[in-house]
Amino acid sequence: MSVLRLLRNGLRLWRSQGTRALWRELQRRLSSPQTFGTAPVPVALPPPPPPRPLRAVQAQSALALLHARLPAHGPLPVFPIPPAARPRISLVIDRLSRERLGDGGGTALVVAHHLAQQRGASLRIITRSEPAQPASVQMLADAHGLTLPEDLEFALAPFGPTHTSISVHPDELFVTASGACAAATLAVVAAPRVLHLVLDDEPSRLPSGDERLRCEQVLATAGLRLATPTLAPALPGAKTFEVALPDTLYTRRAAVGNDGRRRLALVASPDDGPSLFHRGLELFERGLSDGVIDAQRWSLHLVGRGLMPIRLSDGCLPELHEPSTLAEWAGCLASMHAAVAFHQGGHAHGALAEIAACDIPLLCDAGPGQRLLAERCPGVTPSATELTALLDGLAHVLGTAEAAAPPSGCPLAVRSAAPQGLARDWSSALAPLTAGLGTRVDAWA
Amino acid sequence: MLGLESVPPLAYSDPWQQPLPQRLRQLAQGRVRVAYFYEKPDSSTFRYRVYNMVQVLNEQPHEVSAGYFFLEDLAQLGGPAALAPRADLLVICRTHYDHRIAQLAASFKAQGKRVLFDTDDLVFDTRYAHLLFNTLDVYPEDPRNWDFWFASIARIGETLRLCDAAITTTEPLAERIRAFADIPVAIAPNFLNREQLELSDRLYEARRQAPFGEDGLVHLGYFSGSPSHNRDFALALPALYELLESDPGLGVVVVGYIEAGPLAERFGSRVQRFEFQDFLNLQRLIARVEYNLMPLQSNAFTHCKSELKYFDAAVVGTLSIASPTATYAPVIDHGRTGWLAPAHAWLQVLRDALTQRSRYAAMAAAAREHALRHYHWQAQRPAILAALGLAPDVAADAA
Numbered sequence: 001m002s003v004l005r006l007l008r009n010g011l012r013l014w015r016s017q018g019t020r021a022l023w024r025e026l027q028r029r030l031s032s033p034q035t036f037g038t039a040p041v042p043v044a045l046p047p048p049p050p051p052r053p054l055r056a057v058q059a060q061s062a063l064a065l066l067h068a069r070l071p072a073h074g075p076l077p078v079f080p081i082p083p084a085a086r087p088r089i090s091l092v093i094d095r096l097s098r099e100r101l102g103d104g105g106g107t108a109l110v111v112a113h114h115l116a117q118q119r120g121a122s123l124r125i126i127t128r129s130e131p132a133q134p135a136s137v138q139m140l141a142d143a144h145g146l147t148l149p150e151d152l153e154f155a156l157a158p159f160g161p162t163h164t165s166i167s168v169h170p171d172e173l174f175v176t177a178s179g180a181c182a183a184a185t186l187a188v189v190a191a192p193r194v195l196h197l198v199l200d201d202e203p204s205r206l207p208s209g210d211e212r213l214r215c216e217q218v219l220a221t222a223g224l225r226l227a228t229p230t231l232a233p234a235l236p237g238a239k240t241f242e243v244a245l246p247d248t249l250y251t252r253r254a255a256v257g258n259d260g261r262r263r264l265a266l267v268a269s270p271d272d273g274p275s276l277f278h279r280g281l282e283l284f285e286r287g288l289s290d291g292v293i294d295a296q297r298w299s300l301h302l303v304g305r306g307l308m309p310i311r312l313s314d315g316c317l318p319e320l321h322e323p324s325t326l327a328e329w330a331g332c333l334a335s336m337h338a339a340v341a342f343h344q345g346g347h348a349h350g351a352l353a354e355i356a357a358c359d360i361p362l363l364c365d366a367g368p369g370q371r372l373l374a375e376r377c378p379g380v381t382p383s384a385t386e387l388t389a390l391l392d393g394l395a396h397v398l399g400t401a402e403a404a405a406p407p408s409g410c411p412l413a414v415r416s417a418a419p420q421g422l423a424r425d426w427s428s429a430l431a432p433l434t435a436g437l438g439t440r441v442d443a444w445a
Numbered sequence: 446m447l448g449l450e451s452v453p454p455l456a457y458s459d460p461w462q463q464p465l466p467q468r469l470r471q472l473a474q475g476r477v478r479v480a481y482f483y484e485k486p487d488s489s490t491f492r493y494r495v496y497n498m499v500q501v502l503n504e505q506p507h508e509v510s511a512g513y514f515f516l517e518d519l520a521q522l523g524g525p526a527a528l529a530p531r532a533d534l535l536v537i538c539r540t541h542y543d544h545r546i547a548q549l550a551a552s553f554k555a556q557g558k559r560v561l562f563d564t565d566d567l568v569f570d571t572r573y574a575h576l577l578f579n580t581l582d583v584y585p586e587d588p589r590n591w592d593f594w595f596a597s598i599a600r601i602g603e604t605l606r607l608c609d610a611a612i613t614t615t616e617p618l619a620e621r622i623r624a625f626a627d628i629p630v631a632i633a634p635n636f637l638n639r640e641q642l643e644l645s646d647r648l649y650e651a652r653r654q655a656p657f658g659e660d661g662l663v664h665l666g667y668f669s670g671s672p673s674h675n676r677d678f679a680l681a682l683p684a685l686y687e688l689l690e691s692d693p694g695l696g697v698v699v700v701g702y703i704e705a706g707p708l709a710e711r712f713g714s715r716v717q718r719f720e721f722q723d724f725l726n727l728q729r730l731i732a733r734v735e736y737n738l739m740p741l742q743s744n745a746f747t748h749c750k751s752e753l754k755y756f757d758a759a760v761v762g763t764l765s766i767a768s769p770t771a772t773y774a775p776v777i778d779h780g781r782t783g784w785l786a787p788a789h790a791w792l793q794v795l796r797d798a799l800t801q802r803s804r805y806a807a808m809a810a811a812a813r814e815h816a817l818r819h820y821h822w823q824a825q826r827p828a829i830l831a832a833l834g835l836a837p838d839v840a841a842d843a844a
Contacts, residue, residue, distance in 0.1 A: 079575040081745060082624075134683065134789040141789075150769045150787045153743045163585050167576055167744060 071159035072128060072180035073214055075187030078157075081167045087121040087441050089173045092157075092181040096125060096132040096140070104199035104350075106140045106326060107243055108177035111197060111227075113146055114430045115175065115437070124153035126166060128181065131156045143326040144426060145246060157184075171442035178202065179215035182224070191223030192443040198228040198235055200347060225444040227433060229349035231369040239436045242429035243349045245422055249330035250357035254337045261299045262337035262401060266318070267351045269304035274344035275351075276365070276385065281310065283340060283390050288314050292395045297402070303332055334358045338401035340394065342385070348373040356380050357422050361400040363393045376421025446664050446698060446717070446733040447655040452647050457723040460640055461486055461496045461513070465521055468512045471503055472532060475510030477835060480532035481563075482549065484540050485515050488724050489670060493753065494538050494563050494614075497638045501825050509835055519545055526552035534833060536612065538563040542603035550607040559834065562608035562626075565635065567618060567749045569602040570625045571595055580746050582675050612832040617771045618749035631832035635751045636820040637760055644725055645760040648732040649813060652762045657735060657802060662696035662715060665795070666734030666763075668727065668754070669701035677747075678703050680740035680768065684792035688799075689715060695799075698734050700727070732761035735805075736798060739767035743788065752776045752820075755783065759816035762809040766791075766798055782812035 014022045067074060072094070091112035096105050109125070116123040125132050132154050141148045155166045174194045176182040182196045202215045219226065219235070226238035256262060266284060268275035284300060287293035293300070300318040302310065307320045323329040333339070339355045339362050346367025355362045356377040364370045366382035374380040379400060383393035423429035438445025472478050479502060481495045495513045502511040512532075519525050525545045528535070529552035537560065540546055550560045567573055574595050577583075583590050602625065605611065610629040611622045619630040637645065657663065665685065667678055678699075689695055689712050696715040699705045700722060709716040722730060731737060737758035741747045748771040755776055758765050767773040769785040777783040786794035801808075818824065830836035 079579070080572075081576050082572050084745065085620075135687075135792060137789045138793070148787065148789055150774070150785070151743060152787060152789055154788050165575065165579055165585075167579070 067160055070180075070210060070214065072178075073183045073211075074159055076126070076157050076184045076189075077162050077165040078168045078188050079165045081169060083169050083171055084122075087119065087171055087173070088124055088153075088169055089116045089119070089121045089175060090124040090126050090155075091175045091177070092126045092128070092185050093177045094181060095127050095129050097130065097136050104177055104197070106144060107199055107229075107349075108175065108197055109137070109140055110144050110146060110244075110426055111241070111430060111433070112175045113141075113148070114426060115173075115195075115434060116149075118434045119439070119441070121173070122151050122153070123149060124155060126155045126157050128157055128159060128184070139325055139327075143246075143249060143330075144244075145248070146426075173442070173444060179218050180211075182218045182221075183214055186218065186221055186224065191221050192225070195225040195227060195437065195444045198226055198232070198238060199349075200345070225437070229347070231347070231349040231353055231373055233346040233368045239433055241433035242423035243353060244424055244426040244429040245353060245357035246426075247357075247424050249327065249334075250354055251334060252358040252360055253331070253334045254360070255335075256337075257299060259299070261297055263301055263335060264293065264298045264398070264401075265301040265303045265321075265333070265336040265339045267303045267333065267339055267341040267355065269306055270308070271306045272304070274342070274347075275304070276342040276344060277304070279342065279385060279387075279390075280340055281312075282387060283394060284316075284318070285313055286387055286391060287394055288312055288316060290391060292391050293398070298338075298398065301336065303336075330354065330358075333360070336360055338397050339363070340397075343367065343369070346370065352380075353422065357424075361397045361404070363390065363397045446662075446696075447652060447659050447735075449648065449651045449655060449729065449733055451651045451654075452644070452729060452732075454729060455644070455723075455725050457725055459486065459488070461492070465514075465518050468514065469531065471499075471506070472510055472512030474503070474506040475508055477509045477534065478532045479509060479511040479534045479536060479833060479835075480528055481511060481513040481536045481538060482528075482540060483513060483515060483538045485517065486513075490539050490565055492638070492724060493635045493751075494565055495536075497636060497822065497825075498536075498633070498829055500638055501822055501829055504823075505826070509830065509833075516545065519549070525549040529553045529556055529558065532558070534559055534561070534835075536561045536563050536833070537604055537608065539565070539568065539601060540604050541597060541600040542607070543600070546604055547607070550604075559610070560608045561833065562605045562611040562622075563613065563633075564601070564605070564611070564618070564622070565614045565751060567621055567746045568598055569605045570621065571598050571602065573621075573745060574598050576744060576746050580676065580742060580744060581671075610834065614751040615749055615772050617745075621745070621749065631834075633825070633829050633832040634820070635753045635756075636822055636825050637756060637816070638822050640725060641728060641757075642760065642821065645728050645732075648728060648761040652732050653806075657805065658694065662694060663736070663799065664696045664698050664717075664734040665736045665738055666698040666700065666731065667703060667738045667740075668731060669699070669703040670721075671702055674701070674703050676742055677740050678738075680742065680788055681738055681786075681791045681795075682708070684795050686711070687792055688795060692799075698730070700730055728757065728761055731758050731763050734763060736795075737763045737765040739765050739773065740786070740791065741768040741770050741773070743768065743770065748772065756816040756820040759783070759809075759812035760820070762813055764798070764805065764809055764812060766794060778811075778815075781808060782815050783808070 010022060013025055089112060091108060093105055093108055113123055157166050174185050174189055176185050176196045177199060179202045185194050226235055227241055228235050228238045229243045230240045266280040268277035268280045270277045295316055300316055301321060302318045303321045305322055307322055311317055321332045323332045333355055339360050341351050341355055342365045343352055346369045348369030352364050352373060356373055359379060361379045363381050363383060365385050370382045374382050381393045381397050383389050481499055483491050483495050499511040499513050502509050522528055525548040535553045553560050578594060605626050612631050612633050613619050613622060614635050619632060622630045685697060698717050700719040705716050705718045719730060739754050750772060752772050755765050765783040766786050767777055769787055774785060777785055779785045784794050784798050
């Protein structure tokens with residue numbers, strides 16, 4: 001508004017309403033952001049800044065990201081060669097080293113070895129993350145009573161970009177022992193030629209996400225042959241097989257210690273989720289505090305991997321055991337009078353079955369495999385995993401153990417009769433699986 | 446290592462360096478004249494498959510005589526077709542096909558003369574090219590490597606296809622040739638030639654006088670004739686580490702293309718490395734170690750390899766520990782003339798071998814006797830004649 005117009009408006013106001021009105025109007029206008037006597041003039045705001053573009057230099061290759069996130073799922077690096085005079089079966093497994101006992105490697109080796117023998121095929125062990133340790137392979141074979149073939153081959157098929165490839169005959173059959181190994185094999189080998197051993201509760205033990213998704217998809221692959229131990233949750237379409245527990249390894253040898261106490265073990269590992277290590281610790285704590293465990297009669301032991309010294313609330317220090325070989329592991333279990341072990345996924349063919357095979361009273365959770373184990377082995381007590389239920393179960397197990405143990409002070413080793421419901425010999429244990437897989441040289445039935 | 450000062454290192458020169466006229470005169474001696482052809486002389490395939498064969502045949506040249514010829518000779522001869530009038534039979538050994546080879550073979554066939562192919566490796570069938578690549582640890586990222594190997598194998602295969610029959614070293618390799626070319630194949634094994642044996646006899650006698658572990662160490666030797674052996678050596682490496690760690694009285698000798706690398710860094714002077722040797726001084730080095738290691742990957746290519754590493758060592762009295770390949774397993778009598786170590790059992794077998802020193806001399810004598818009986822050059826004539834199709838009373842896949 002022009003100054004002249006302002007003055008005219010002011011003069012008009014003074015003539016009509018007097019000096020005071022003019023003074024009030026002046027004060028009002030001076031305190032207002034509005035232009036005197038006019039409607040507010042819209043202020044043109046500066047244009048918004050353009051959206052800041054993502055810096056191209058930080059963009060990452062999607063493929064590289066996938067490879068980095070799921071390296072084990074990348075395809076086996078393979079090349080074709082003509083058929084050999086003798087067919088070959090290849091076991092694809094993450095690793096076979098003495099530091100990785102208990103991950104199903106031994107069972108997978110035995111199954112693959114048995115299948116190769118039955119079919120007159122040669123056997124090759126393909127590892128992914130590191131070369132197989134020959135000494136470990138021999139140790140596993142010795143422990144399971146296997147005679148390894150002289151022409152046993154080893155091959156390393158590393159993850160990711162590699163200069164190393166592995167040969168594949170057109171009629172070669174494969175056995176895989178993990179979801180990742182199965183995925184890697186299926187990427188380059190037709191599904192009917194792959195037998196996947198579901199030895200663990202993959203995918204449920206995997207955290208939700210891409211890895212679990214891929215594992216689920218592997219298990220659903222059309223044409224893929226599946227096999228799972230009988231002491232495991234049923235898997236639709238899967239053949240089952242018994243896991244043998246040779247009595248040369250799994251026979252109770254428990255002796256009352258020099259202090260007259262029996263041995264109670266928690267068989268679990270802090271980093272092995274399904275083993276419910278921390279629930280087991282809680283059980284020991286409550287067991288001691290509630291008097292279910294009498295520390296005067298029972299020494300406590302932790303058997304597993306990655307263990308750390310633990311002090312229970314009454315000052316009890318469980319003895320730690322981290323056996324490094326299968327024989328040491330079995331021997332350690334066999335030295336116990338009672339045990340607590342869980343497998344949240346319902347697979348009871350690992351440590352739980354090993355304990356039961358030693359005829360050691362066992363408290364475990366109540367998954368499908370565990371209930372089947374209990375049907376076969378009277379010393380097994382499945383329980384709900386609430387502490388109250390577990391305490392009741394523990395009391396029962398300890399009572400059973402005390403009733404079965406030799407008189408106090410007797411230092412002699414006790415060898416018990418093996419439970420009748422568990423397989424002891426691999427040949428008979430695997431015969432149904434072998435028969436069920438047919439005789440085609442270029443595919444599993 | 447054993448000193449063997451009584452048999453000093455040799456001033457070596459290739460014994461096959463003979464001028465062309467001399468070789469032509471040798472060829473002309475016999476009633477039946479066998480021309481061997483190889484691209485250019487070397488100390489490996491040429492020595493075993495050509496030089497040694499010709500040496501045996503020319504020991505009695507009146508019936509059957511032989512000569513060896515190279516690409517560089519063809520121009521002097523007057524072209525590839527100029528050899529055919531001078532010979533009755535042609536053996537082309539592991540040669541790459543080209544226009545000259547085509548003409549060489551055609552000239553013999555035009556005169557009704559047989560053309561045979563000889564090879565000592567699975568290097569003629571491109572279906573195994575990738576396997577070779579992998580086995581020899583060739584760098585796959587460079588396309589020139591692929592070009593080279595596929596071309597080389599295909600060209601050798603093409604030469605094989607020109608031939609009427611083949612001669613080779615082992616039955617597994619013979620099966621591959623039959624499957625590839627569908628021609629008769631005969632076996633003429635590798636063997637020890639005169640020069641090698643004369644030196645080996647002296648080395649054996651010197652060794653018998655030398656105490657075990659003369660320099661305070663018992664040596665395990667690995668002798669590599671080509672850069673491909675890294676992966677083979679890797680089979681025994683974990684066992685070597687463990688043994689060297691636990692026994693300060695052990696040493697390792699590596700000879701040739703293999704790198705001692707981390708092993709040498711870890712164990713210092715207990716690991717010795719020698720450069721690639723000529724075939725005679727190599728015998729001397731083999732004789733200086735107590736044990737000869739022969740680890741071999743297990744695949745179609747390696748199962749075709751011959752037993753030469755075994756007899757090279759056995760003839761000087763050095764016992765071998767070998768992978769039980771299709772060739773080594775029938776040749777080595779485990780516990781009597783050497784040891785066989787499956788891939789998963791190198792440590793155990795090496796330990797067993799090292800604890801059996803009291804039996805070493807007897808075993809070494811048995812191994813040498815076996816090597817001389819089967820691989821002495823004087824014992825090869827019947828098999829070579831049969832393989833050439835010149836002895837109809839000896840069983841062979843005759844044409």
